Amino acid sequence: MIKFDQVGKLYPGGYEALRNVSFEIAKGELAFVTGHSGAGKSTLLKLIAAIERPTAGTVLIGNQNVAKLRPAAIPHMRRKFGLVFQDHKLLYDRNVYDNVVLPLHINGILGNEAAKRVRAALDKVGLLGKEKAMPITLSGGEQQRLAIARAVVSRPSILIADEPTGNLDETYAAEIMNLFYAFHQVGVTVIIASHDASTIAASGAKVLRLDHGAMTS
Amino acid sequence: MKHWISLHREALRLVLDRMWSTKLATLMMLSVIGLTLSLPAGLYLVLDNAGRLAGGIESDPQISLFLNIDASNETVKALDKQLRSHKMVKDYRFVGRDAAWAELKQKAGLDDLAGGLEKNPLPDAFIVHARSNEPETIEQLRQEIAQWDGIDHVQLDTAWVKRLYSLLQVGRQAVLVLAGMLGFALLAVVGNTIRLQILTQREEIEVSQLIGATNAFIRRPFLYAGSLHGLGGGIAAWLLLAAATTLFNFSIEDVARLYASDFRLTMLDGGTILILLGGSTLLGWLGSYLAVSRYLSSIH
Numbered sequence A: 001m002i003k004f005d006q007v008g009k010l011y012p013g014g015y016e017a018l019r020n021v022s023f024e025i026a027k028g029e030l031a032f033v034t035g036h037s038g039a040g041k042s043t044l045l046k047l048i049a050a051i052e053r054p055t056a057g058t059v060l061i062g063n064q065n066v067a068k069l070r071p072a073a074i075p076h077m078r079r080k081f082g083l084v085f086q087d088h089k090l091l092y093d094r095n096v097y098d099n100v101v102l103p104l105h106i107n108g109i110l111g112n113e114a115a116k117r118v119r120a121a122l123d124k125v126g127l128l129g130k131e132k133a134m135p136i137t138l139s140g141g142e143q144q145r146l147a148i149a150r151a152v153v154s155r156p157s158i159l160i161a162d163e164p165t166g167n168l169d170e171t172y173a174a175e176i177m178n179l180f181y182a183f184h185q186v187g188v189t190v191i192i193a194s195h196d197a198s199t200i201a202a203s204g205a206k207v208l209r210l211d212h213g214a215m216t217s
Numbered sequence B: 001m002k003h004w005i006s007l008h009r010e011a012l013r014l015v016l017d018r019m020w021s022t023k024l025a026t027l028m029m030l031s032v033i034g035l036t037l038s039l040p041a042g043l044y045l046v047l048d049n050a051g052r053l054a055g056g057i058e059s060d061p062q063i064s065l066f067l068n069i070d071a072s073n074e075t076v077k078a079l080d081k082q083l084r085s086h087k088m089v090k091d092y093r094f095v096g097r098d099a100a101w102a103e104l105k106q107k108a109g110l111d112d113l114a115g116g117l118e119k120n121p122l123p124d125a126f127i128v129h130a131r132s133n134e135p136e137t138i139e140q141l142r143q144e145i146a147q148w149d150g151i152d153h154v155q156l157d158t159a160w161v162k163r164l165y166s167l168l169q170v171g172r173q174a175v176l177v178l179a180g181m182l183g184f185a186l187l188a189v190v191g192n193t194i195r196l197q198i199l200t201q202r203e204e205i206e207v208s209q210l211i212g213a214t215n216a217f218i219r220r221p222f223l224y225a226g227s228l229h230g231l232g233g234g235i236a237a238w239l240l241l242a243a244a245t246t247l248f249n250f251s252i253e254d255v256a257r258l259y260a261s262d263f264r265l266t267m268l269d270g271g272t273i274l275i276l277l278g279g280s281t282l283l284g285w286l287g288s289y290l291a292v293s294r295y296l297s298s299i300h
């Protein structure tokens, strides 16, 4: 379903963030991307989600070559993914409900149907009572869960999370990881970037290890 | 279709919410746009009324036919016949040279002066009213009559009407030029307003694009904002003009009564208002379309 073939990414400044990376992730699989800070984890996830384009090799998503997509087709490709960004990218001038409903509006889902789905997503991450709250008033962990709710609300078939447990204590981190396992259980392809070895070791899932832009396993 | 409508309704709701939450700034913006628009619309209104006023006065332009000084009775009769049967002549009257001389002497108190003249210097004359009061038609009639036998000189007293007409014509062109220029200004004003809105919503645009929003989705609320600014500005201009007209009519009421005139400035008619509002909405839409397009192409 997701296939990298000798992929390289050279950023405009001339920095080579990924070099000769090849792997495959099957439909419904759970995969971790790990490595030191600056190893290229976020870059790899952005290549999957068609946010960055490869400068070498091919990235295939469901048999579509991302580099060959027309600009107008890219938004539709991105909608296949639920994204949790490393820096959350929450909208701080909109309340919790409006943050979560945004992907639904982009997908053209409005009204009662949208409201129902937003509540379901907030319920899953334990934020049901906070619809009217502004993100800035939420704790770090709550903001992280809000970002997850926004990623899953449009029921994507592929969930991509960049350091979703980055600044959480252990119990919260475990809770959130369980959330991702639950999505994996119901058939969603889940890809998580993490430098936290303990969460990965416990799962027994596929692991893509990066070192200075190159795959080591 | 239903889906499409609800997408638009959602964008509209968003925009109205935003405009409401920045009431004061929105109101200021609409006033600026309204003032800009009221200039050409106001000039149009003035010209429209001036045209109406001129139309009321020019309704009996006269043509004076002066005969040769030695015209015979036969010539006068022949001309009388020609005038009677002419299609474009509404009515006419004959002013004999002796009667005219007597009247002049009496009226102007020129008895003494005229006494110095041994001969009557005036020719026979006809005063003619035409059926039409269009300057071109009357001019045509004048030229035709000038060819007739026994006519020395034909004089139109419509020269000033003609001048007024061409002045109005110039004025109408000025309205077009002014409207064009201020339309351009409106485009810039709305474009800039939208550009500022885009800047405050940069993050939202970025996130939306990252999670799969199309350019059309990004554009939609801004297009509504631009159109609403244009429409609101058009309505503001309309209200401004209505207020100005009412005020003016109120203050000329006494003067008008004094002159036994029922002259009033009339408001813009329905069609013109429609053009004003439609035009301003369209310009607002276009201004924001250009602003969003420029932004979108700058971030790719």
Ligand SMILES: Nc1ncnc2c1ncn2[C@@H]1O[C@H](COP(=O)(O)OP(=O)(O)OP(=O)(O)O)[C@@H](O)[C@H]1O
Pocket (backbone or CB within 6 Å): A011, A012, A013, A015, A016, A017, A035, A036, A037, A038, A039, A040, A041, A042, A043, A044, A086, A195
């Ligand atoms: N847009 C960019 N332009 C230029 N260089 C970039 C850009 N994004 C990332 N890089 C560089 O590419 C390298 C890999 O970055 P990336 O964000 O993928 O690392 P990471 O593994 O996610 O690190 P972290 O664990 O700290 O999030 C870094 O050295 C970074 O400086």
Ligand SMILES: [Mg+2]
Pocket (backbone or CB within 6 Å): A041, A042, A043, A086, A162
């Ligand atoms: Mg990263």
